[in-house]
Amino acid sequence: GGDGGDPLLDGLNPQQREAVEYRGPALLIVAGAGSGKTSVLTRRIAGLLRSGEAFPSQILAITFTNKAAAEMRERVGHLVGRAADGMWISTFHSACVRILRREAENFGFKAGFTIYDSADTRVLLKRIIKELDADVLGFTPGNAGARISKLKNELGDVDSFARNMNVNDPNEVAFLEIFRRYTRELTSANAFDFDDLISQTVFLFRAFPHIAALYQRRFRHVLVDEYQDTNHAQYSLIRELTRPVPADVVARAGFDTPVRTGDGSIEGASLTVVGDSDQSIYAFRGADIRNIVEFERDFPGATVILLEQNYRSTQNILSAANAVISHNFDRKDKKLWTSVGDGDKIVGYTGYSGHDEAQFVADEIEKLHREGMPYSQMAVFYRTNAQTRALEEIFIRSALPYRVMGGTKFYERAEIKDAMAYLTAVVNPADALAIRRILNTPKRGIGPATETQLQSFADNAETSLREALRESGTLGFGPKVAGAIRTLSDLLDEASALAAEGKVSDVLTLLVTKSGLVDALRMSRDPQDEARAENIEELVAVTKEYERNNPDGTLIDFLTEVSLVAAADELDDSSGTVSLMTLHTAKGLEFDAVFLTGVEEELLPHKMSANEPGGPAEERRLFYVGITRARKKLHISLAMSRAQFGETAVAMPSRFLQEVPDELIEWRQSPGAARSRGGYGQGALNGPRGWKGPNNDRDGGFALPRAEKKVWPNAVTGTVRDNGDLELAAGDRIRHTDFGEGRVLAVTGEGTKRVAHVAFDAAGQKKLLIKIAPIEKL
Ligand code: ATP
Ligand code: MG
Secondary structure, eight states, X not given: OOSSSOTTTTTOOHHHHHHHHOOSSEEEEEEOTTSSHHHHHXXXXXXXXXXXXXXXXXXXXXXXXXXXHHHHHHHHXXXXXXXXXTOEEEEHHHHHHHHHHHHGGGGTOOTTOEEEOHHHHHHXXXXXXXXXXXXXXXXXXXXXXXXXXXXXXXXXXXXXXXXXXXXXXXXXXXXXXXXXXXXXXXXXXXXXXXXXXXXXXXXXXXXXXXXXXXHHHHOSEEEESSGGGOBHHHHHHHHHHTSOBOHHHHHHHTOOSOOOSTTSOBOOOEEEEEEOGGGOOOGGGTBOTHHHHTHHHHSTTOEEEEEOBOSSSOHHHHHHHHHHHTTSSSSOOOOOBOSSOOOSOEEEEEESSHHHHHHHHHHHHHHHHHTTOOGGGEEEEEXXXXXXXXHHHHHHHTTXXXXXXXXXXXXXXXXXXXXXXXXXXXXXXXXXHHHHHHHTSSOOSOOHHHHHHHHHHHHHTTOOHXXXXXXXXXXXXXXXXXXXXHHHHHHHHHHHHHHHHSOHHHHHHHHHHHTSHHHHHHHOSOHHHHHHHHHHHHXXXXXXXXXXXXXXXXXXXXXXXXXXXXXXXXXXXXXXXXXXXXXXXXXXOOEEEEEEOOOBTBBTTBGGGGGSTTHHHHHHHHHHHHHTTEEEEEEEEEESEEEXXXXXXXXXXXXGGGGSOGGGEEEEEOHHHHHSTTSOHHHHHTOGGGXXXXXXXXXXXXOOOGGGGSOOOOTTTOOSOOOTTOOOOTTOEEEETTTEEEEEEXXXXXXXXXXXXXXXXXXXXXXXXXXXXXXXXX
16 A cells, blocks of 8 residues: 555555546446455545535445445445435435335325335235136246246336237236236235335336436436346436436426536436446346446446456465356456465365254364454355255354344244234235234234125225224124224224334334233243244344434334345344355355355256256356455365255255366365265265266265254254253263263353353364253263
8 A cells, every 4th residue: 555645545556546536427347356346436435525526415326235335334434434424325225215205105105105025025926826816827926926026127017018918828818917916906005015116216207307307416426336236127227317407307396506517407427337247146136237238338438447456365266266257158258366375275075964064164163263263254155045054053053153144034034024014004004914914913813704804895995904994893793803803903093193203112012012912922832932022022122223223213214124124234243253144145245264055066056047048157156256255265065965855865066166276175075974885985085076976876875974863953943952951060071962972161151042161072172052952961
């Protein structure tokens, strides 16, 4: 560094500097992973603010996750202080929700609209498919939902689909009806699904130029990170936002800002996009690399800057990444390089099972941690969420602090969705999905027949289900049912009155206690229900934290925030935990040490990708994304057998492994894998290349590893095993089902979090979570 001590330009290379200082209509930065794209974007924003060229309110920065947005806001704040307040740094979805909440009433929606997540849309589609008997044609909530999503990402709607479809194809006709009903239900529920948030904003802008003009005038600088993953709807949104405002619209809107152009129009915003086509991993969701390729055509006069120096990883890691990605066709060859030196070799590991692989990961993490690397600087990646099970089981038993990003997210748990449905029913009484969800949760004797009766009353009277609850006294239900409905209806009214002035946490507490939701879980005999009750308490804690951070936040604001929480948002660097996440979630992040697990055929490349055009190439980009997250230490691991869908199957090494040059990687293997009967052992020592697969290994069928047959503690609830009361103290001898006998060195922590530090006679030192470790005292 040292360019005269300007914190904004210090240490930048000439291309980065040019990108920060560029002033003009359109700038495209294309560059490989870790070359400083996001950093440059951040400094551009800071530069615009510091020089006074833009007010914070005139800047719109789009990131891929809310977490990335928070990080960018913090970094800009770091560079320019309070001047960064009030800036819109957000995801496409959050930006659109803000616009829609403000403008909803202009096009027939109410500001309190609900945002349906994928679980909600599944429930809805399931019912529609059943009503139409469309399952016989092969429709499932999954495939119908994916198709609807794809259409919406192309800015399609029911009408455009109907115009273009083949009317003689019964499949198409059925799909049209599903799509139509789905759309109608969303509208009558005053709800948007995730894809609507973007496409409806585009439609709004196109239909109402004077509303679009408010935003076109306001945002003078639009900056987009991870541009390679924008789909057509998102691309269109950017186009709408950066359009000039024609003179007649300016005149009609009566804007009081001075217009700098001679003809009375307002210039389009300055647009900066940064991206890397090698990291495009959302084609399956409609992301379009052409958006990058065609940028210059779409934005004439655009400047293009290339960055080539990588500041994140060691040369060994970059060489592996370069070698792997060079196997994709149709790409501009670019070679990442660094000045930090080769660094350590990549470590490859072959486990005999998924659990064995997980044990390797856990042991390496402990080793790195002992050497001084914080847990928060380590991450474990996998292709599918199902792979977390083995990892979690081993991590829990090793008392390793970890956090799973995505997966069964907190907000996807049934009890949390129940509690959220109560809140939604208060804010958006039109939302029949929410009302249906809470109607008989907890059980209050309102069965399916009653629900149908209520619904048909609502349909006949052309009113909402919520209204039907109010009118239920006149519907001739028995006294018990009528009483239950009235109690629920009154509770919703009471909560809605409280919501008008009270705190979010008070409203939630009222709903979950008075409805009996928490009590029902508390009194249940199902041991998991206790954990569920605790989750609801956790939700109350979330609302309290929300109130501290957003003193003016309303219930609607809270629900909006929750529905936009993306997988990566739960990530918290300061928390001192190892991060577990899918490769998709890992995009844009960096860690000192990365563990890329399950690098096997069928997983990476995923077997689904084989049928998609461009599928394997996209999987390779995913592998490339994984590799390039690592700063210093990269571990690539796989297993010889893997338990999936309740079966243990032979796993084959991924074809991508052959693309990593031999001299960059050092292979290790578990003793179990070397001994096992399948004949993999020999070759595996030299890397997986020499392996014999099940096809050419006729006497195959090596012995199932012992560990696979045991009952493992349930990772999610931790309820299978409970040593809660086991008294342990330093000096005690214990026996562990896997590690054998050992001596307790110390016990730390309290209650359910007590950890025993044990020196095993054969297996070395381990930390165990006492509550669930498979141990007995001798
Ligand atoms: P990705 O493609 O993975 O999103 P990126 O191109 O956005 O990567 P950044 O995350 O901005 O890259 O930067 C990677 C790392 O390099 C960061 O830790 C950043 O602080 C650092 N970095 C960027 N530019 C420089 C520089 N000129 N000098 C030193 N470090 C830099
Ligand atoms: Mg980035």
